Amino acid sequence: xxxxxxxxxxxxxxxxxxDWLVLRGLRRLIEVDCAQRLRPGARLVDFGCGSQPYRELIxxxxxxxxxxxLDAGAELPxxxxxRVPVADGVADGVLSVQVLExxxxxxxxxxxxxxxxxxxxxxxxxxxxxxxxxxxPEDHRRWTRTGLILDVERCGxxxxxxxxxxxxxxxxxxxxxxxxxxxxxxxxxxxxxxxSLVALVMNGRALIEDALTPAxxxxxxxxxxxxxxxxx
Numbered sequence: 001x002x003x004x005x006x007x008x009x010x011x012x013x014x015x016x017x018x019d020w021l022v023l024r025g026l027r028r029l030i031e032v033d034c035a036q037r038l039r040p041g042a043r044l045v046d047f048g049c050g051s052q053p054y055r056e057l058i059x060x061x062x063x064x065x066x067x068x069x070l071d072a073g074a075e076l077p078x079x080x081x082x083r084v085p086v087a088d089g090v091a092d093g094v095l096s097v098q099v100l101e102x103x104x105x106x107x108x109x110x111x112x113x114x115x116x117x118x119x120x121x122x123x124x125x126x127x128x129x130x131x132x133x134x135x136x137p138e139d140h141r142r143w144t145r146t147g148l149i150l151d152v153e154r155c156g157x158x159x160x161x162x163x164x165x166x167x168x169x170x171x172x173x174x175x176x177x178x179x180x181x182x183x184x185x186x187x188x189x190x191x192x193x194x195x196s197l198v199a200l201v202m203n204g205r206a207l208i209e210d211a212l213t214p215a216x217x218x219x220x221x222x223x224x225x226x227x228x229x230x231x232x
Contacts, residue, residue: 010053010097015203016196018181021174021210022224025165026097026126029226030054034093037122037228038063042092045084045116047109048099049074063093082108084116091116093124098224100127101141110155114231123157123229129164129222130171132178148225157229164222169209171223177202 013023038044040062046052049067058065068076068084076084082105094113103109113123128142143151149159166174177199184195210218 011057016200018174018177018195018199020199020203021170021206022166026224026226027054027057029126029163029165030095030097030124031057033122033124033228034058034063034095035061038093043090044093044095045076045086045091046095046097047084047113047116048078048096048102054095054097058095066091082112084112086116088115089118089121092118092121094121096123096125096127098126098128100125102136102138104138104140106141106151107155110152110157114156117231119231121231123152123227125152125227125229126165126224127227129225130168131223132175143225145220145222145225148227152227152229153232156232158232159227159229161228162219163226164219164224165226166206166223167210167213167218168221168223169213170206171221173202173206173209174223177206 010019010023011027013020017023034044038061041064043064043066044058046054046065046067049055049069052065052067055065055067066076067074068078070078076086078084094116096113100106100109113125117123127148129144130142133139145162145164149162152159180198180202181195184198185191187194
């Protein structure tokens with residue numbers, strides 16, 4: 001999954017984009033969980049915000065959004081030590097979308113998430129279960145559901161909920177789609193329209209496959225996991 005959204009705005013992808021199924025699921029989870037857990041006026045730090053695709057989605061609910069990233073142009077530039085230049089406990093929520101797999105020291109990153117949060121704050125985090133290698137600029141890890149819970153709880157959190165976004169049947173279709181689209185886009189003139197058409201068809205197939213996959217199989221074999229946790 002491209003961290004900065006090669007298919008356009010990650011918060012507003014369409015069925016003819018290759019990442020549609022997963023990004024659609026992530027948008028829904030971000031929207032629902034932020035609305036349920038954060039009141040208007042609450043502050044959320046998007047830790048590893050990239051191009052800040054979810055800023056408008058969050059801000060329109062009256063939540064104060066702050067983006068933190070390694071990019072010097074970010075509102076909150078992350079230092080060489082991995083810290084965000086704010087005091088302890090300033091955030092009601094921390095959002096981390098498809099960042100953890102790119103981090104060299106996950107314990108340090110999660111500890112900083114914990115430092116940023118108020119005692120009654122909430123961490124919203126997504127990362128990969130199974131997906132293709134995709135360095136942006138680095139790619140280090142994949143998780144099982146139980147392994148992700150263990151790693152997060154070791155860093156001072158209580159995991160409330162974990163949800164798989166796209167199960168194994170849909171994931172195999174999406175991986176093939178990624179390969180087909182990559183080849184088709186190299187064809188002059190007709191390549192990109194053909195890639196969009198193939199994406200539309202295969203996304204529809206993946207949607208059906210995901211609906212048919214038993215929940216027990218889907219939850220333990222997710223392409224991406226969405227996790228919600230609170231400070232211990």
